[in-house]
Structures are given as structure tokens and as C-alpha cells.
Amino acid sequence: MPALNPPRPHTETLANGLRVTLRHIPDLKRSAAALRVAAGSHDVPLAWPGLAHFLEHLLFLGTERFPTGQGLMAYVQGHGGQVNARTSERTTDFFFELPPQTFADGLERLSDMLAHPRMNLDDQLREREVLQAEFIAWSQDATAQQQLALFNGLSAAHPLRAFHAGNRDSLPVSQPDFQQALKDFYQRFYQTGQMTLSLAGPQSFDELRAMAEAFSAVITSGEKALQDAPVSLMEASDKSYQQVGERRLDVLFTFEALPDSSSEALAFLCHWLNAAKPGGLLAKLQDSGMADGLKATPLYQFAGQAMLHIEFKLPANATPAEIREQLMDWLGFFATQQDWSGLRDEYAALLQRQQQASSALQLAQRDTEQLETGLSEHGVSALKEVLKQIGAVDNFTGQWQLPAPNPFLRAEAPLANAGLIRGQTSAHRGLRTFAQDRSRGRRERSPMQFSQALSGNTDEGAIYLRWRLDATPDSRLQWSLENNLSTLREDARQAGVEFSFSASGNEWLLKMTGLQEPMPKVLEHALTELNADFPRAEPTSPALIPIRQLLKALPERCLEHTAVSADLQQLWSSARWDGLATGLSAPTQAAMGVALSRIPGTADSQLTPPTSINAQHLWNTIDTDSSEHALLLFCPTATQDISDEACWRLLAHLSQTPFYQRLRVELQLGYAVFSGLRQINGQTGLLFGVQSPNVAAADLLEHIEHFLRGLTDLIHGIDDSTYLAQRQTLADQFNSATLPNIQAAELLWQAKLAGHSSDYLTQLPEAILKIDRQALLAAAQSLRNAEGGWRCLANAACPGAPWQVAK
Template sequence: MPALNHPRPHTETLANGLRVTLRHAPDLKRAAAALRVAAGSHDVPMAWPGLAHFLEHLLFLGTERFPTDEALMAYVQRHGGQVNARTNERTTDFFFELSPQAFAGGLQRLSDMLAHPRMNLDDQAREREVLHAEFVAWSQDATAQQQLSLFDGLSPSHPLRGFHAGNRDSLPVPQPEFQQALKDFYQQFYRTGQMTLSLVGPQSFEELRAMAQAFDAVIAPGETVQRQAPTLLMAAADRSYQQVGERRVDLLFALEALPESSAEALAFLCHWLNNAKPGGLLAKLQKQGLADSLKAAALYQFAGQALLHIEFISAATSSAPSALRGQLMDWLGFFASQQNSSELREEYAALLQRQQQMSCALQQAQRDSQQLESALSEQGVAALQSVLQQIGAVDNFTGPWHLPAPNPFLRSDAAPANAGLIRGQTSAHRGLRTFAQDRSRGRRERSPMQFSQALPGNTEAGAIYLRWRLAAAADSGLQSSLENSLQPLREDARQAGVEVSFEVSGNQWLLKMTGLQEPMPKILEHALTLLTKPDADFPRLATSSPALMPIRQLLKALPACGLEPANVSDNLQQLWSNARWDGLAVGLSAQTQAAMGVALSRIPGIADAQLTAPPSLHSQHVWHCIETPSSEAAVLLFCPTATQELTDEAAWRLLAHLSQTAFYQRLRVELQLGYAVFSGLRQMNGQTGLLFGVQSPTVAVVELLGHIEHFISGLKELIGGIDDHSWLAQRQALADQFDIEALPSVQAAELLWQAKLAGHSSDYLSQLGETILSIDRVELFAAAQRLNSAAGGWRCVANTPCPGGLWQVAK
């Protein structure tokens, strides 16, 4: 296993005053930048709520050097990366991730947009309407309003009690006073002394430092601004309060004058509060019927202040706040007696080191910009004592409590003998070979579990996909029970560097694992045991999750919309007995493959290598209505390829690549239809398609769909308007995204899984890049025409009924 990166990055202050952290991570395939500006919504003059968030939006509108279609967002999207920003109470964060080859161009654009923002009034007026639409959605979102209400027990003079969202009324763009405040805020805080730039990537330290110095030279210099500490969180002598609602109790603790290392102390405390293992707080509350879930988090931290929130959720209609608080304080007393336990600190350090080991470039850059520690330091121990004292925890408890069992997946097992063999293989698993072995033997049959050699097996990361096709769909109670049974395992696996998901789409179940390959065989074995328990062992627990905004609800429903409807059953054993399974393992070493033998022999159902053809719309226009509680209109249009040929997929990918920025610019910036506007390529159940999505507070679904259709009809004109240089450059940039040497393992695994479902060969990734480069304009014009004529059919998912006409209601 490769050596771990050094837990601390190199840190220095450059000549112009910019503080930087640099981390050379040779095993990464991507590079990332995270810029933290020490200014947020609470640093804005009280007369102009939302100004900090408004400025964040304006910075993305392009500059004279890099106009909209060459600005950071368009550039990152064009090169297959990810980019975003976030305005917090006291900080504003900008971050992106790109291939190492494109990374310097991203940093140039980030520095230019921060140093030379475009502030013309027309742009501001348009962007204010986007923020107002966000405000309207936020004000109607029950979860967001409930979160805001948590601050009601604080002092009215504290900024957490203020309004900071920003809307049409609080952002009077034409007023000279507002423009002066916007300029003053920018000039005061967007200076080197207020910024920390964190760079992570496989580039050498010298390369990273040179890029940081180039960034430093562009930003205006400035000293660190000494910001005034806010008033006390609570004016009264009390330092805690509670809120009681239907099926929930919220306890909040206001902490003051904490030492510098209090952030790591609070993270340590919340980790153990959230631990659900036997002997802990949640396990006892569940046993007593007081709560079904518990979530502890620090909602706010600044200048020695912190607000600790502990949320209890119960399926019962009545709550018992006094009993909950009593049990919490008793557990905190036990924890206070154990806070110096070497077991707790060692387990926590192992967890943080594993997270660092498996974090992508962007996650590492964000951790570095937040200056997170890799263990609980001695200063953190002292800060923890201060936190516990203020909460009122004393080393006096009744119990019984005990320390949680160690995470079984954080420790490496000894390597098995005969690592080149697959143990546990039986005739039921005939054909457990690699793609390469299948070709060399000239065998035409498929294995139910394929071990792909498209990714090398000598890296830390890997992926496992297991799919079951059921004779009937599981009823919602059984489905939620399966998900609940996996939750403790998922948490242990996540801490050990493996993301485990269990996805249900119609009559298909998908168990997916991505991350560190070493613990995967053991995790898979445990997961299969949990999923195959008899019906009687499953508690029918009600699952509660925050209400999603309409467009997210549609995205969640979309994958199942293309599957055939099925009968519903609540008999787990019957479902398993008739289920047919297949799977794919990617990037696993021979040793890991060997360790999977026991788990593979225990997969329930019938091994079935026969693929089912992806659903076809046959040029139909099919409408799915998904009811959402919000009054805002939301629509998704999914346009599949006409065939499963790789040439069609390549053409669709190129169409998506070339139209993404233009679609956003037209519907969001120019027409201002809504704040949730996106397009891109989507693959579901082996089917490739273009996906367009819009959510709007003011425009009806039918009108939104009309704008999408109008955009699609103009794609040939869009393609024809691209000059030859840009055409070649963008086509090459797209093809480069599928270079196996540059693809992160999680993305590569997902592409290979979809390729398997679509029936493509094992060299799919190399073929895809080559096919993209072979497409000329004439072929792309023809693809745009096929898209416009719905040759592969169109599937619309919206929160209004079918409008009729060409559209047919889904069966």
C-alpha cells in the first residue's frame, strides 16, 4: 500500500501577503484549489443583508480577459471538472477540481475573477433576480425554515438572529449607497491578507508553489482585517435552551471564550455523540423508546464562540425532553471520565487518517483550507475540557455506559495465502474471470460477476457493483427496513474509506461499494448478511428525510421512470429466491479478489449473466408526473440515444459538452427562468441520454419545456457557429476526460458499470475517447437532428400533469 501523505501540508505566506497551503499528492489523478476568504454574511453592513452572497454570484459572471464562455465555470465544465462556491457566516469559499493539465488555466480564471470582477448594473440586476428566486424557494422550504428557527433562543443582538439571505428588497442595485457598500466590502475583504489558498495535486511541490505565487501576484495586497467579535450568544445567564416539536427535540448549548483548538474538540465530541453502537447514547435511547436518531453538530463557530446542536428524532408522536436531556447529561458525564482514553483517541486518529488517505483532491484542499487536524491534539484535549465544563458535564454518572466496539474495518487483515486464486468459487460462479481472460480464451458467455482489468489493481481504490433484478418490487416498508439495517455498516465502512450505497429503482436493487479496496471483501460479506435476514428480524421503522426541493425530487425519481412496472411484495425470502444477480468489480488486486471468495459464495439469488436490454422509448414522448409539495414548477427532459452504438453515445456526449454553457447562459442568465438550470449527459440502467432540467418560481412547466425544445432546435446553429480552433480544442478536451490515466477511479468505475449494462466491450473507455475524436461536424449535425426529432424518444418528468398533444402518460 502506498505511503500516506504527510498529515500536514506545507504552509507559508507569500510575498504579496497571500497565505497558502501546498500538498504534493503523487497518487492523485486530479488537482484542486480551495480559496477561503475571511469574510461572510455576518461581515456585511446591517443595511444590506445578502450583500456577501450577492458578490459571490457576481464574481462568476466573467471578466474582460475571460468572458462568460471562457470564465471559470464554463472552463471547468468543459474540462470535466467540478466547481462551486459557498457563502458562510464568516467565510466565503471558492473551490474547483481539474485534471493536472487544465489546472493552471483554472487558477488563472479564479484569480482574474477575484481581482477584476465585472460589476456593471445590468449584470447585477439580472443576478439579483436569481438570488430573489433562491430566496423565495428558501422561504418556502420547511427544512430551511426549521433550521433557521433553531437560533430563536439566542440573543436578538447576535448576528445569527439577523436576516442574511438577500432578496429583491435588500439588494437595491440602482441606489448609489448600495453600490458604494458593495465596492467597500469588496475592497476591504477581497485582499491577500484575508485569503488562504490551498492547492493539492500530483504536481511537484515546486510547480504548486509557482502557481500559488502567480495567483498571489494578481490579487490586490492588503493586511488582515481585525473583525469585531459579536455579542454574547445568549444575553441571559443560561447557556442552553431547548425546542420541542412534533417527534423532535432540539437541545442547543451556547459556548463562549473557547480556546483556539475548540473546533477539533467539538468535532471529536460530536463524533462520539453520533456513534450508534451498543453502550452509547443513541443505542440506549432507542432501547428506551425515547429517540430513533440523534445528530450532533456545531452550527456556528467564530471568535471563541460555538453553538452546539443536538437533534433527537422519534417516530412516536410525543417526546420526553426532560428524559432525553437527563440521559444526555449522564452520558456526557461518562464521556468526561473517558475523554483522555487512549482507545477513543487512537480510534479517532485512525478514522481521520483513513479519511485523508481516501479523500479526493478537492476534499483534501478543502480540509487544508479549513486547517483541520488529523488527530485530537493536546491543545484539543484542553479545549474539550473547556467545552464539557461549559455544557455542564461532570465526572458523575449512573450508566451503564461503555466505550463503543472498535470499527472492524479500520484495521488491515493479514494477506491470505494463494492470493492469485479466488476462494469459495463454485460451479454457481462459473466464469469468474477478468475481461482480458474472457477474450484470450475466446469465450462468448458472460460471467455473472466480472473482474474488470480496465483499471490497474495495484492502487488503493476499487469498486464493486452487485445488481439484483427482482420478480416484483419490494414494498416501501421492506425497502426502508433493508436500508435501516445497512446504516450502521455504512457508517463503519465510510469511516474505513468505503462508500456503501443501496439503491432501489423499480424492481432492481443495486449494492455499490467504492473507495479503499482492502476492507471491501469483509464489508461485502457483512452487507450480504444484513440484507438476507428473515423478514421477522426487520423492524418496520419509518424513515424520515428532509424534504427535497422539487427538481431534486424529480432527479431522485428519474432512474425508476424507465423501468417496467412490477408487482409489489413484502416477502423478503421470496424476493431473494427469485432474484437474478450480476455484478462488476473494478480495480481490485488479485489479493482482494481472493479475499472476496467467501462473500461471492453467499450472494443470494440466481447468478444470471444475461443482460436485459435498456428500456427503449421507440420515438415516443412519455410523461411522468411526480407530485411535489412546492408550488414551483420543475421539469426534467431526458433524451436517450436512438441506438446503443458507441458512435451514438460519443455524439451525444459531444452535444452535451458543447451545449452545457450555452443552455445555462440562455435559460438562466438571459431569460432568467429560474435558479436551478442545468444540462448534461446522464446514464441510467445502461441507457445514455441528454438531460435538461429547470426549476422556476414564476414560469409554468409547459412554458419551461417550450424553452428547452427551442434550445434543442437551435443546436445545429450553435454547432455551426463554433470556429475551427474551438471545435478541435473542445472535442479534444472531451476525449481527454476519458483517458484512463486521468480518470479518478470512482468515475471510471461508474462508466464501466454503465458500459457493462449497455453491453459494451471491456475496452470501452479507450474506444470512447477514440470515437469522440473521430466525429466531424457533419456527423454531429446529424446527431443534433436525431435529437431534435426525438429519434430515441423523449421522457419528461415534471410536477404537473401531462399536457397532451405528442405527450403520452407513462403506463
């Protein structure tokens, strides 16, 4: 993990014009690159909407040196990393994260795809169909259309009002004029003067700089190209407007000619607008029944222009005019603070905490955006200008107050005589470690296990608490519990701890990851809130695309169904709990004593094995309220043996790129196509997913089954050296030196649920390296024969035998 106050990154401009930022942090387990190109959808000629996004897609389609199966996406996924890209109004971002030993090869692929794209017509025609499918989904997505409608109050001449999605009609690939425009856009903007490269990792500064130089040498040199400044955001003298929808109010402020530090000023203002502490804007609106929620976000920033969006979630019969009046009154109160000194100190502390808890990729992305760790003096001046343009005056009538300090941001002194607390009472038996239990020959399993598989000498840790219930909590109760934790969850996030409280069937899971120092206190507060009485509310959640709805439903469908209950106290009274803590130091474990004594329910170390569906074909129909077709196929292992899991992992590793290539690139079935290994409630399985605008679920399933029938040929087609190399690459992903602690913690939790021993992270790579070709072929046969069962989730009815409707 980064040090408490990570040093500022080194920034320089190389001789050929490439701007680089380099951040050396020895304790990082991954390395990351974030490349920003100063060109986006608003820089495209008006005749060709979507061209910038189209180009971003084309760059991933392989080069002469690194074809698709060897390019950046396949390479990063094959080494257990993450990769993505994003086209915005005025920027295009490419970013990836890899283990340090493979990072240079990933960076080499990024530079090659940017410098030598093939861009042949066949590739373009196929990829245009992907954008067409995305366009159809976007045009049918209520949330996306609602977001687009927010710009309706702007000048019709501003590019925010224009169409930029890109589809079959706006991307006439076969026309020479379009090809010339694509070439001109690429040559103008994809050169060093338009790029900022940020690298973060454990490598030395000299190593990072050498990699940046090697990257730079491949990219075409060029001077910075001016991006045309847009027209004014609004034509009228009024610089704000509002929109009233069903149970929501959107207030939008526009700004012109803001100073350079306006981005940090707007981020600071939004943070305090969003604070839900007593005496603040949201608290007063909620107490008076005027609004249920508030979210302030900068929508757009470029060349001194900006938009601030404040969304209010409304109860029935709300009065928008009163809400707007309260908003302006609070802004007037906020404007009277003397340079916001106290708020600036708290804000700087939370940004430092978040930076301390950031991954390599998050740090690289932050450096590319050149974000400050607080509100600077220039930011103070910019904030005053923002408030001036809003019209906030130092005249207010409400009884406002500044938010109370975050209780988790200040580190507490270590406990005296800190050490592991050992079972003074039955409630505290969980404070023994795996090692202590084994050394004393104890046969029972502790309900709260402190794993020694991860070092407690880092800043990171993880805590999992699970309750098994006699009934399934109803959706209204679950939503109310999660809503009641929202303020606490935000305070914890600001302090470097991510936590969630989720339900799957008749199980509750409280999960915390991040900086370990605040965790005992966060856990204590969370348990108090979970036991407290609170008002019930109707569940609301943003609409998800069909495939995401299926992914959300999958864990619950893998558990046995029980009766539904809304009685919180009854659920707690019969609940049985167990848990796992990883990476925690002795002082942190000792500090958890109070929290562990307050866990509701009965401690229970008896594990129940994951539900088996061996040889069954179970079909779950999920209504996604969409015309698009979506399907998930989950194929569990036949046994819980670690050798089966190892084979399934190698099958997933070898088939991921071919599956994507076949269904997404060659067959053009849809834009959401993926496969990989998933662990759900301790059950290991292969997961395949597709969303398509025009191919029915039954046909999608047939394409997946056809791919699975070809696995034997795929395995036979891999030569011995490649097979051994791929097997080693997979095993290396579980090397403790490069496996991020949060990922390791999730693996250990799933291993606990599956009944594996505490040295699982040592056994797994060893089991992978023992897989010979015959064992893998046998695993592929077991997969095809559904020996572990198949579970399908789709937004379509069960097609009939061999499938049966799941109960």
C-alpha cells in the same frame, strides 16, 4: 490515491500576505484549489443583508479577459471538472477541481475573477433576480426554515438571529449607497491578507508553489482586516436551550471564550455522540423506545464562540425531559475518560483512512479549514473546557460503555498464496477476469466480472452488485433495509469505503467505492445484514426541493413497472444477480471468495437491454408539494451503438454553457438550470433541468425545445479550430491517466449494463475523435426528432399531444 499516511501540507505566508498550503501527492489524478476569504454574511453592514452572497454570485459573471462563456465555471465544466462557491457566516469559499494539465488555466481564471470583477449594473440586476428566486425557494423550504428557527433561543442582538439571505428588497442595486457598500466590502476583504489558498495535486512542490505565486501576484495586496466580534450568544446566564417539534427534540448548547482548538474538540465529541454502537447513548435511547435517531453537529464557530446542536428523532409519546437527562448522564460518563486515549487512537485512525480516500478537492478543502488528523493535546484541553461549559460532571448512573472498535479500520495480513480464485463451483464462477475469459475462448459472461480496465496497483476499487427482482420492493421495505445498514455504512465510511443499497423499480443495487482493502469484509457484513430479519419502520426522509425530487425519481421511471412486494424472502428467492468489480488487486479478489458465496439469489449473466422508448414522448407527473415549477427532459440515444453515445457526449459538451447562458442568464427562468449527459441503467441520454418560481412547466419545456431547435445553428457557428479543440478536450476527459478511478468505475458499470465490451474506456475517446461535423449535425437532428424518445418529469399535468402519460 494518497499514500497511507499522507504528509502534512506545506504552509507559508507569501510576501504579499497570502497564506498558502501546498500538498503534493504523486498518485492523485486531479488537481484542486480551495480559496477561503475571511469574510461572510455577518461582516456585511446591517443595512444590506445578503451583500456578501450577492458579491459571490457577481464574481462568476465574467471579466473583460474571460467573459462568461470562457470564465472559471464554463472552463471547469468544459473540462469535466467540478466548481462551486459558498458564503457562510464569516467565510466565503471558492473551490474547483480539474485534470492536472488544465489546472493552471483554471487557477488563472479564479484569480482574474477575484481581482477584476466587472460588476456592471445590468449584470447586478439580472443576478439579483436569481437571488430573489433562491430567497423564495428558501422561504418555502420547511427544512431551511426549521434550521433558521434553531437560533430563536439566542440573543436578538447576535447576527445569527438576523436576516442574511438577500432578496430584491435588501439589495437595492440602483442606490448609490448600496454600490458604495458593495465596493467597500470588496476592497476591504478581497485582498491577500484575508485569503488562504490551498492547492493539492500530483504536481511537484515547486510547480504548486509557482502557481500559488502567480495567483498571488494578481490579487490586491493588503493587511488582514479585523472581523468584528459578535455580542454574547445568549443574554441569560443559562447557556443552553431546547426546542420540541413534531417527532423531534433539538438540544442546543452555546459556548463563549473557547480556546483555539475547540473546533477539533467539538468534532471529536460529535463523532462519539453520533456513534450508534451498543452501550452508547443512541443505542440506549432506541432500546428504551425514547428516540429513533440522534445527530450531533457544530452549528457555528467564530472568535471563541460555538454552538452545538443535538437533534433527536422521536417516536410518538416521547418524553423530552427523560432524553435530556440521559444525554447529560452520558456526557458525564464521557467526561470521566482519562484524556480519551483509546478513543483518540481510533479517531486518528479513521481520519487517516478518510484522508487516504480523499479526492484532491477534499484534501484542498480540508487544508483550507486547517483540520487536524485527530485530537491533539491542545484539543484535549479544549474538550475539557467544552464539557465544563456544558455542565457535564463526573457523576453518572447509566450503564454506559465505550463503542466497540470499528472492524474495518485495522488492515488484515494478506492471504497466503493470494491470487485469483477461479470457478471452483458455480457460485464462484464470477472470480474469472475479462482477460481470462477471453484467453480461454469462453463465450459465456461471468455474473461477477473483474474488469482489467483499471489498474489493481492503486488503493482504490469499486464493486457493483445488482439484483433483478420479480417485483418492485415497497417503500417501507426499502427504507427499512437502508436503515438496517446505517451503522455498517458509517463504519465502512470511516474506513474509507462509501457504499449504498438503492432500489430503482424492480432492481436493487449495492455499490461500493473507495479503498479496496476493507471491501471484501464490508461486503461480507453487508450481505449478512441484507439477509437478516429486522423490524419494519415507516419511511422518513428530508424534504427535497422540487428539481431534486424529480432527479431522485428519474432512474425508477426509466425502468418498466412491476407489481409491488413487501415480502423480503420472496424477493430474494427469485432474484437474479450479476456484478462488476474494478481496480481490485489479486489479493482483494481472492479475499472476496467468502462474500461471493453468500450472495442471495441466483447468479445470472444474461443481460437485459435497457428499455427503449424510441420516438415516444412520455410524461411523468411527480407531486412535489411545492408552488414552484420544475421539469426534467431526458432524451436517450436512438441506439446503443458507441458512436451514438459519443455524439450525444459531444452535443452535451458543446451545449452546456450556451443552455445555461440562455435560460439562466438571459431569460432568467430560475436559479436551478442545468444540462448534461446522464447514463441511467445503461441508457445514455441528454438531461435538461429547470426549476422556476414563476414560469410554468409547459413554458419551461417550450424554452428547452426552442434551444434544441437552435442546435444546428450552434454547431454551424463553431469554427473548425474551435470544433477540433472542443472535441479533443472532451476525449481527453476519458484519458486513464487523469480520469479518477471512481468515475471510471461508474462508466464501466454503465457500459456493462449497455452491453459494451470490456475495452469501452479505450473505444469511447476514439469514437469521440471520429465525430465530424456532419455526424454531429445528424445527431442533433435525431435529438430534435426524438428518435430515441423523450421522457419528461414535471410537477405538472401532461400537456397533451404529442405527449402521453407514462404507464
